[in-house]
Amino acid sequence: MSLRMRKSPASPLPPPCALTECMSLIAGAWTPNVIWHLGGGPRRFGELRADLPRISARVLSARLKALEARGVVHRRAAPTSPPSVEYSLTEVGRELVPALHAIVEVGARLKRLR
Amino acid sequence: MSLRMRKSPASPLPPPCALTECMSLIAGAWTPNVIWHLGGGPRRFGELRADLPRISARVLSARLKALEARGVVHRRAAPTSPPSVEYSLTEVGRELVPALHAIVEVGARLKRLR
């Protein structure tokens, strides 16, 4: 069982509909976790790496960039040296947290059933 | 942009936490769409193929089987010839629909913002 989500499919494309496009917001094995941890408040790049022990810098960077481009995450870089960058959920981005929570609820309920 | 979700990661594993495990419920490029269409009521295999024009039988079959194993979908096969199989969301599975809806809401809102 592998957990992935294509924003656009392999070559042709899976479902060119609104649902798929919206689901791409949380696409990627780490994306939900990134959003989840940002739900607790602003977080620095390095802090997120610590929150998500096994994530690679490459992937964290890519996810944050994608989320920023979509308007889910806000990036604030302090012009210091060494650099310090703070990420936070936008107002709309914060709405994803309860949505993720709802899915977790279902998962928990399914687990209880067996 | 590609839309994928690993239920369990490539080899090591991304986030071995509850969130990830729950998110794996809707993992796969097509899974949310399958659940979405089943939300309208029971559906036959062939009907789902028609609902999801580009999905391959291989993937639809795999997704339905995974959802069934997790307790999200119920499968009822009529012992006729040719066979007729009806899929439907379980009671718990139905709870995923509003969760997906919530994500779509956020997606719509983000779209309006730009």
Added chain:
DNA sequence: CAGAATCCGTTACGATACTG
């Protein structure tokens, strides 16, 4: 510290062909 660049294994999915 916050990344970008490169290399490479794993996998999700599509297409096609076949079956009970």
Added chain:
DNA sequence: CAGTATCGTAACGGATTCTG
């Protein structure tokens, strides 16, 4: 009709190395 088997491909993600 409802799948299964096989094959080929794009892309997701890990690890490592390098930089301003």
